[in-house]
């Protein structure tokens with residue numbers, strides 16, 4: 001019968017689409033393979049449940065179709081069956097949640113050796129700030145933002161004097177070193193998202209947020225904005241370039257312009 | 267508690283004494299008070315439903331425009347980025363609040379509650395009438411924003427500040443956002459008037475014998491959703507008021523010190539996250555405000571059309587109540603990547619996944635109602651099956667997004683758009699369709715045309731699945747939501763554009779099928795096959811009215827007396843395959859369930 005057949009087709013077709021379609025996540029370029037693993041576990045568990053439910057439904061629609069002489073059976077409840085199903089579901093849910101929470105704990109716990117970089121979102125572009133030789137980012141205040149001081153670095157904080165502000169270039173990062181990405185916005189919400197890194201977090205004016213990751217693959221990656229920020233939201237692109245250590249040092253040295261600029265604002 | 271072991275086998279007639287006096291109704295004196303400023307819940311329900319459908323059509327047309335832009339970017343220069351954002355905002359808000367909430371609670375709630383619990387009308391008919399007119403005013407204010415200078419707001423349906431009230435957002439500094447907030451405030455006022463009515467009617471005006479545990483699940487769903495809405499909407503109400511203050515009076519509830527278009531704005535010290543917490547304290551329950559009535563209604567559709575008692579009625583009631591309660595402590599799962607304290611993630615992921623358990627129980631019980639049933643593949647039943655497919659699909663992807671760390675890559679991508687359309691867009695809409703095919707005969711006395719119904723069903727079901735199932739995979743690639751174009755982006759393959767074009771074409775076809783449905787609604791009023799009072803041979807009270815359509819006061823001279831639950835189908839030993847709720851045990855050889 002058509003309805004049962006279509007239901008089978010929906011179940012089988014969805015599974016086939018999942019495995020055969022060309023659309024799948026980007027090759028990963030960070031340490032967050034754990035997130036991918038959790039996602040895969042989730043796909044398997046939910047996929048099996050989905051297929052089982054739809055196939056069972058198709059079977060019911062066929063087997064218990066109305067026909068002359070057929071009657072439904074009257075059975076208000078079945079305590080044992082209901083308890084059994086509840087128990088099995090609870091187990092399945094726990095099997096999803098436990099690995100999820102373990103990986104979340106890793107995601108929010110920044111390793112001590114991570115270096116810090118700052119990404120600042122503004123309508124509709126990205127700026128970056130790297131700590132100078134002192135390894136510390138200086139204090140900031142939005143009220144100091146101006147044409148000469150796009151990120152509002154506080155000129156009275158010595159830690160900020162050597163900070164490197166990157167305005168017209170991609171963010172470069174060395175491969176294999178954990179980075180804590182410090183996130184700020186100076187106007188509205190934004191979200192710095194490089195799909196290959198898997199990590200993302202909103203940037204909120206008035207707050208500092210963060211995520212961390214370790215780049216595991218060199219190359220050029222596109223960053224998009226993943227939080228609605230007004231008219232230019234869809235065109236707010238940035239770039240991250242992951243390079244070997246020496247190359248990174250060379251790039252850093254070439255960014256001296258940023259330093260002078262902050263010093264001038266003092 | 268099967269019949270065999272029931273202690274009630276000696277046919278005791280468990281009908282409690284009347285608690286509520288039969289009340290004198292307001293009787294309309296003129297055509298105007300009868301049909302326009304009506305205080306009859308049935309008319310008010312139809313007014314709500316008609317208005318919600320009309321504004322819903324606007325949202326549907328907006329979805330075509332958005333899909334045209336996404337499927338064929340650059341082809342339609344009349345769709346600018348600003349307009350795209352205005353379209354998604356109005357589409358989302360209309361669909362969630364002005365269509366689904368209004369239709370389920372104001373439409374079905376008004377029409378069905380008094381009939382299903384055996385009341386003559388809502389307890390406060392005058393306030394009920396006001397509720398509709400304030401809702402209409404809210405809709406008109408919303409529509410007015412389309413014509414306001416600068417157009418409607420383009421802040422996204424979540425209206426997140428600071429951008430919602432800044433100049434970088436369409437309608438952000440003009441009247442667009444103000445009209446949106448005012449319209450929401452009006453909606454909530456109107457809803458509160460109606461909502462109190464629905465709750466108190468269920469609690470106070472049930473017919474003799476209609477104990478709470480004999481109520482059809484439709485009533486349980488609408489009742490619980492209304493209680494939730496009464497508790498959740500105030501959070502939206504205050505955030506709308508606070509945002510208006512921030513914008514018009516210069517307060518800074520949600521506005522920190524920030525730079526607006528190169529200038530330091532006059533705000534300082536507020537918190538954008540505060541708004542998000544308030545919004546989702548409303549917004550998450552809202553999902554269930556739409557879902558619970560759908561759960562209830564679909565349970566009844568499945569039971570009637572599978573000619574079998576709903577399986578595990580008590581579990582179903584408790585699941586509705588538990589889901590309703592739990593849904594107030596999961597809101598921040600919408601904020602995993604909002605920058606809130608990351609430790610909240612543990613708590614909210616746990617509560618969110620716990621909700622999956624009662625929700626799964628509901629799904630099992632629908633399936634177990636089909637199991638060993640006598641399944642009639644009527645149009646309402648087809649839509650009920652389609653609901654199960656899309657709801658299960660969307661519910662399962664909820665386990666991705668609820669499991670905090672899995673949400674990190676997926677949040678704010680098209681995966682989310684696909685997920686919520688499946689679970690709270692398409693699934694409840696299918697229940698609405700099923701419900702309309704099911705109750706239309708009671709409302710008009712005629713059946714909807716079956717052939718048109720079949721076409722409408724197949725195109726809508728297969729189409730909606732083809733639109734939203736592949737869309738998940740766009741999100742998996744990393745395509746963000748709320749993008750009017752993908753642009754040249756290294757990680758997005760060319761083929762994504764092909765998929766987008768395909769989705770658009772299907773969306774237009776699905777949209778066309780809805781026109782056929784509307785035509786059917788209008789055509790069948792005069793040309794439909796006369797249905798008689800109870801075409802589906804259903805047991806619940808609304809099918810036992812003395813007149814069809816039910817007259818003023820619903821029940822003629824005497825209120826019905828209820829002797830059993832609403833699910834006595836195919837009771838062993840009964841002559842018919844259903845026993846109406848009004849039949850006393852002594853009148854039938856079979857006992858069924860008295861409870």
Ligand code: HEM
Nearest residue numbers: 329332354355358361362422423424690691747748749773
């Ligand atoms: C076949 C019918 C529908 C189509 C083709 C459709 C299409 C769309 C599209 C293209 C978007 C914008 C996606 C983006 O760029 O982020 C969207 C957003 C949305 N839709 Fe639908 N939609 C449909 C039905 C519904 C229904 C029934 C609901 C009811 C819940 C709904 C609720 C929403 C919401 C809440 C948004 C988010 C708006 C925002 O991002 O602010 N849609 N829809």
Ligand SMILES: [Cu+2]
Nearest residue numbers: 225227229233
């Ligand atoms: Cu953005």
Ligand SMILES: [Cu+2]
Nearest residue numbers: 550553597600
């Ligand atoms: Cu939610």
